[in-house]
Amino acid sequence: MKALVYHGPGLRAWETTPDPTVLEPTDAIVRIDSSTICGTDLHILKGDVPEVKPGTVLGHEAVGTIVETGAAVSTLEEGDRVLVSCITSCGRCRFCREGHYGLCTGGGGWIFGHLIDGLQAEYARVPFADTSVHKVPEPLTDEQVLFLADILPTSYEVGVLNGKVGPGDTVAIVGAGPIGLAAVMTARLLTPGRIVVIDLDTARLAKAREFGADVTIDNGHEDAVAAVKGLTDGLGADVAIEAVGVPETFELCTDLIRPGGRVANVGVHGHPATLHLEKLWIQDVTITTGLVDTVTTPILMQLIEQGKLDPTLFATHRFALDDTMAAYDTFSAAAESNALKVVLATQTPVMGTPHRREVVGAGV
Ligand SMILES: NC(=O)c1ccc[n+]([C@@H]2O[C@H](COP(=O)([O-])OP(=O)(O)OC[C@H]3O[C@@H](n4cnc5c(N)ncnc54)[C@H](O)[C@@H]3O)[C@@H](O)[C@H]2O)c1
Ligand SMILES: [Zn+2]
Ligand SMILES: [Zn+2]
Numbered sequence: 001m002k003a004l005v006y007h008g009p010g011l012r013a014w015e016t017t018p019d020p021t022v023l024e025p026t027d028a029i030v031r032i033d034s035s036t037i038c039g040t041d042l043h044i045l046k047g048d049v050p051e052v053k054p055g056t057v058l059g060h061e062a063v064g065t066i067v068e069t070g071a072a073v074s075t076l077e078e079g080d081r082v083l084v085s086c087i088t089s090c091g092r093c094r095f096c097r098e099g100h101y102g103l104c105t106g107g108g109g110w111i112f113g114h115l116i117d118g119l120q121a122e123y124a125r126v127p128f129a130d131t132s133v134h135k136v137p138e139p140l141t142d143e144q145v146l147f148l149a150d151i152l153p154t155s156y157e158v159g160v161l162n163g164k165v166g167p168g169d170t171v172a173i174v175g176a177g178p179i180g181l182a183a184v185m186t187a188r189l190l191t192p193g194r195i196v197v198i199d200l201d202t203a204r205l206a207k208a209r210e211f212g213a214d215v216t217i218d219n220g221h222e223d224a225v226a227a228v229k230g231l232t233d234g235l236g237a238d239v240a241i242e243a244v245g246v247p248e249t250f251e252l253c254t255d256l257i258r259p260g261g262r263v264a265n266v267g268v269h270g271h272p273a274t275l276h277l278e279k280l281w282i283q284d285v286t287i288t289t290g291l292v293d294t295v296t297t298p299i300l301m302q303l304i305e306q307g308k309l310d311p312t313l314f315a316t317h318r319f320a321l322d323d324t325m326a327a328y329d330t331f332s333a334a335a336e337s338n339a340l341k342v343v344l345a346t347q348t349p350v351m352g353t354p355h356r357r358e359v360v361g362a363g364v
Contacts, residue, residue, distance in 0.1 A: 003057040003121030004324045009047030014325050017057065020117065020125035025072035028129035030064035030084055034142035035120050035321065035344045037331045038086075038150055039177065040268070041113065045332075048270060052114055059120030060086040060112040061149030063142040066133075067123070075130045082133035083301070084119055084126055086110055086150040087294040091131035102291035108132065110291065120324055120344065134297055137305050143343055144304050147182070147311040151341070152300050154292040155182035155243070155266060160190065161296070162288040163239040163264030168193040170232050172256045173213075174224075175243030176204035178314060178340050179266055183241045184211040185309065186300075192239075194231065198224045198252070203338055211313065225255045232258065242266060247273035259283040265290075314341040321346045 003017045020029055038061060044052045052058075066080045076082070089096045090106025102109055108128055112118040117125065126133060136145050160183060165171055169192040173180050176199040184195055196215040197208035205216040215231065217224045228237050236258035242250050245267025251274055253263045263285065275287075303309040316339050319327040327342045334340075 001122040002322065004059065006044060006052060006054060006056050006058050008054045010045060012045060012328065020123050022068060022070045023125065024127060025070040026128050026130065027070045028066050028073055028076055028126045029068040030082065030124050030126050031067050032062045032064045032119055032121055032124060032321065033346055034146050035059055035062040036146055036341050037328060042332055049114070056113065057117035057121050058113040059118035060110065060114065061146065062119035062124070063136060063146050069129065073129050076133065081136045083136055083145050083148055084124065084133050085148065085294050085297060086112065087292060088128050088132035090128050099295045100293050101295065102293040122321065134301060140305060142345065143312050143315055145301060146343065147314050147341060148297050148300055151178045151182040152186060152311055153294045153296050155179050156186035156296050156300065157292055158266045158290045159183040159241040159243065159264050160187045162290060163241055163262045165190045165192055165239050167191040169238040170194045170196065172196045172198060172228055172237035172240045173243055174198045174240065174249045174253055175267065176208040177243065180243035181207060181211045181340065183243055184208060184213050188212050196228055196231065196237065207340065224252060228256050236261060239264065245269050247271055254280060257285060262286045264288050315343045316340045317342040319344050
């Protein structure tokens, strides 16, 4: 099969690699129909995630079709259309029992395109298939559900729910990339009073208004803390969601919140940030961090089916899976291309096409 293979910092190639096979009875093999690229893949390519070994297939977000199941897989069969999400779950360890799949100690958690081969490929091996994939309801398109593989549950769980966004709240979201915009989209489910988005990039701020931000602030030109205080009788935001991942924006979030407010950090940080306890200790603030668990994926999928959530707004560019290299170029030049998410899709496979396996029951 073909796959996007990481060869060390700065090096990637779309190349032929061995087809994945069932290694454990709980595995399934999925034919990838749609995939996408995450900011984390760019971090890996910069060499920021040294656990990723050269030779690893990248990608942790896909929609695909089951083509083979291990002997112990009991709830999936060939032809099932599934969302393969960034988090897998062994289903048995203490953390999986608690719904903290992101912390799985039984071999799951974030493993695709990290510790095992990922999903920017024609086929992938999915461990713990029964407890890790989500069947896609028939009427939904790949593009409607693809962003449930990472950004929507991430922003909803680690941003909105950890930040305890509630009706009437002023929510300040720092960073208007896919994660910040997914926080705008999912915060709206909880009827906040006002969503304020802060970013340095005017094109991203315009996107934030399209996604439903009430107020946008360019903090390169405007004092964001003064602006948010001006909107809230001098108090500050009820919730600040950090969606960038640099020390300044974490520190900005702690300045933006009111006494008793909440900072929900979603950004992945590569450097230490200063925690101003000398100012914060008396303010009853709550600060949370985390990796996504994807425990809300089923409910978000249901909201899409019910027409209450439309993640297709994130798809700014579309490529054939074979053009993954070009898709990386476009995605990594987001400042020029205005890319949010790039969709990599295969065409409906034709039976007997060389290098593709036959898929039973896939409607071909
Ligand atoms: N916790 C998790 O499970 C999880 C999962 C996925 C991604 N992430 C992280 O979330 C963060 C955001 O991801 P993304 O894909 O949206 O990233 P992105 O790079 O596309 O977007 C970041 C945005 O922040 C803005 N920005 C940069 N510096 C700023 C500053 N000083 N002030 C205001 N805005 C600033 C940029 O203009 C950009 O629009 C990243 O750190 C990513 O690694 C976390
Ligand atoms: Zn990701
Ligand atoms: Zn587990």
